[in-house]
Amino acid sequence: MVIFGASGDLTRRKLIPALYDLAAQRRLPMEFAVVGLSRSPMSHEEFRDRLRDALEEQRDGGVSDDVWESFSKGIFYLAGDSRKPETYEELRGFLGELDEERGTQGNRMFYLSSSPSLFPTIVERLGEAGMNQGEGGGYARIVIEKPFGRDLMSARELNAGIQRYFEERQIYRIDHYLGKETVQNILALRFANGIFEPIWNQHYVDHVQITVAEDIGVGTRGAFYEEAGALRDIVQNHLMQVLCLTAMEPPVAFDAESVREEKVKVLRAVRRMDDGEVERSAVRGQYERGWVWGEEVPGYREEEDVDPSSTTETFVALRLFVDNWRWAGVPFYVRAGKRMPKKATEIAVQFHAAPHTPFSRNGTEGLEPNVLVIRVQPDEGVSLKIGAKVPGSGFEVRSVNMDLLYGSAFLEEAPDAYQRLLLDLMLGDPTLFIRADETEGAWSILEPVMKHWSESGEIPFYPAGTWGPEEADELPERDGRGWRRP
Numbered sequence: 001m002v003i004f005g006a007s008g009d010l011t012r013r014k015l016i017p018a019l020y021d022l023a024a025q026r027r028l029p030m031e032f033a034v035v036g037l038s039r040s041p042m043s044h045e046e047f048r049d050r051l052r053d054a055l056e057e058q059r060d061g062g063v064s065d066d067v068w069e070s071f072s073k074g075i076f077y078l079a080g081d082s083r084k085p086e087t088y089e090e091l092r093g094f095l096g097e098l099d100e101e102r103g104t105q106g107n108r109m110f111y112l113s114s115s116p117s118l119f120p121t122i123v124e125r126l127g128e129a130g131m132n133q134g135e136g137g138g139y140a141r142i143v144i145e146k147p148f149g150r151d152l153m154s155a156r157e158l159n160a161g162i163q164r165y166f167e168e169r170q171i172y173r174i175d176h177y178l179g180k181e182t183v184q185n186i187l188a189l190r191f192a193n194g195i196f197e198p199i200w201n202q203h204y205v206d207h208v209q210i211t212v213a214e215d216i217g218v219g220t221r222g223a224f225y226e227e228a229g230a231l232r233d234i235v236q237n238h239l240m241q242v243l244c245l246t247a248m249e250p251p252v253a254f255d256a257e258s259v260r261e262e263k264v265k266v267l268r269a270v271r272r273m274d275d276g277e278v279e280r281s282a283v284r285g286q287y288e289r290g291w292v293w294g295e296e297v298p299g300y301r302e303e304e305d306v307d308p309s310s311t312t313e314t315f316v317a318l319r320l321f322v323d324n325w326r327w328a329g330v331p332f333y334v335r336a337g338k339r340m341p342k343k344a345t346e347i348a349v350q351f352h353a354a355p356h357t358p359f360s361r362n363g364t365e366g367l368e369p370n371v372l373v374i375r376v377q378p379d380e381g382v383s384l385k386i387g388a389k390v391p392g393s394g395f396e397v398r399s400v401n402m403d404l405l406y407g408s409a410f411l412e413e414a415p416d417a418y419q420r421l422l423l424d425l426m427l428g429d430p431t432l433f434i435r436a437d438e439t440e441g442a443w444s445i446l447e448p449v450m451k452h453w454s455e456s457g458e459i460p461f462y463p464a465g466t467w468g469p470e471e472a473d474e475l476p477e478r479d480g481r482g483w484r485r486p
């Protein structure tokens with residue numbers, strides 16, 4: 001596996017720890033090798049030490065010497081500029097040596113984890129160097145990190161650039177949310193149980209809310225975030241994928257083509273907004289100084305590498321409609337933001353209220369409609385809000401939660417999302433990766449919103465530690481509804 005962007009944050013925090021865990025579970029072949037590539041000069045040994053230090057820090061010292069010893073023997077580093085053709089000559093030669101020395105059999109996985117602006121160049125250089133094929137009958141696969149382009153046009157160009165050299169079966173567009181156990185569980189809940197599908201439609205569902213809230217700010221990633229914003233960083237990928245899994249039709253099989261085909265149909269059915277609709281159904285915001293978990297935190301404009309007059313959004317809320325037979329007229333209120341009061345990713349499906357309750361009005365004052373909540377993180381689980389009789393004389397009914405906590409229901413520990421996805425990559429299973437038309441479909445939904453916002457400089461603010469600007473509350477309130485508090 002060649003990692004472009006080897007000295008970067010993702011390699012250190014996610015990719016190497018996931019590979020280390022796979023090694024600890026003996027899921028990596030002995031011959032496996034990682035070659036890190038970036039410009040910073042480093043020896044193989046310095047690269048290994050740096051990765052081990054990061055792992056020790058992350059695991060609080062809990063790194064096995066034996067596992068690390070055998071895993072790290074397969075870690076190598078090559079310093080080079082990924083824009084220069086000579087880097088690929090050197091890389092090709094080095095990989096050839098590894099084939100001889102470690103027996104990697106000409107198989108190649110190229111993981112693009114460098115700055116996204118370099119992705120098209122790296123793909124082209126790989127293709128020009130003839131590295132789009134494995135050596136001597138081996139395979140070649142390419143993994144593209146997010147963000148996949150920065151709008152519809154650039155995503156199309158990137159897809160075309162990759163497809164010029166690689167066939168779709170070789171391409172793995174990664175979105176780590178698809179590797180999360182609880183995101184996959186949306187499919188299990190819907191399609192492994194008989195009771196939910198019959199009511200999973202406009203006849204029974206009043207509306208759906210999807211929240212991807214984070215309590216953290218942009219931290220050290222100010223420069224990246226200035227270019228991206230919440231719409232590109234979270235909504236275009238993670239949030240749209242969760243929406244697809246929530247709204248899609250049952251796939252005929254759990255394989256790459258069947259699952260991705262159904263997801264694309266959802267993206268095609270999402271109603272495109274015109275300018276008026278963007279005004280009514282899209283809200284953005286930016287956090288200002290405030291308090292999170294009892295600590296005072298800076299506003300976005302005060303963060304490192306952020307323009308003090310930046311209008312980049314750190315919060316987005318949208319009201320979307322999936323115009324098909326199943327979901328006609330059902331609003332999907334979705335939101336994503338940084339510096340919210342807590343970290344919480346969840347899908348809440350709110351059902352219509354009972355048409356009539358034979359109890360007194362006084363007795364049902366605390367009764368709310370049924371809501372099925374799938375908690376992706378934290379406190380992974382599912383809960384169903386139902387009405388229940390309050391013990392005692394009389395007949396008072398109140399809403400209570402029936403809860404399933406994964407932590408209590410299963411002894412097995414959930415693997416990290418990257419661990420799952422890297423293993424699927426090695427096995428050649430792209431089911432949990434994204435197809436070209438999905439990336440373009442998601443961008444085409446957001447294109448009018450991006451255009452409208454780029455033309456109007458004003459951005460509403462919200463104090464850090466709150467659930468976004470007031471305008472966001474108005475989104476469901478105009479329809480007589482309200483956001484849940486996760």
Ligand SMILES: NC(=O)C1=CN([C@@H]2O[C@H](COP(=O)(O)OP(=O)(O)OC[C@H]3O[C@@H](n4cnc5c(N)ncnc54)[C@H](OP(=O)(O)O)[C@@H]3O)[C@@H](O)[C@H]2O)C=CC1
Pocket residue numbers: 004005006007008009010011037038039040080081082083112113114115116118145146147176
């Ligand atoms: N970090 C995260 O939490 C997440 C990141 N991602 C995605 O992963 C990707 C990487 O992100 P991240 O690790 O945070 O980014 P970083 O900025 O930390 O790392 C970028 C890497 O690219 C290398 N690089 C930059 N220019 C060149 C060049 N011309 N030639 C060779 N190497 C170069 C840098 O090394 P050097 O300067 O030494 O050359 C560095 O190793 C991005 O697409 C990001 O969106 C996705 C999900 C989460």
Ligand SMILES: O=C1O[C@H](COP(=O)(O)O)[C@@H](O)[C@H](O)[C@H]1O
Pocket residue numbers: 214233234
């Ligand atoms: O891709 C990204 O995701 C993280 C949130 O991921 P999670 O697994 O912690 O939910 C987000 O912080 C980051 O900005 C974004 O680039």
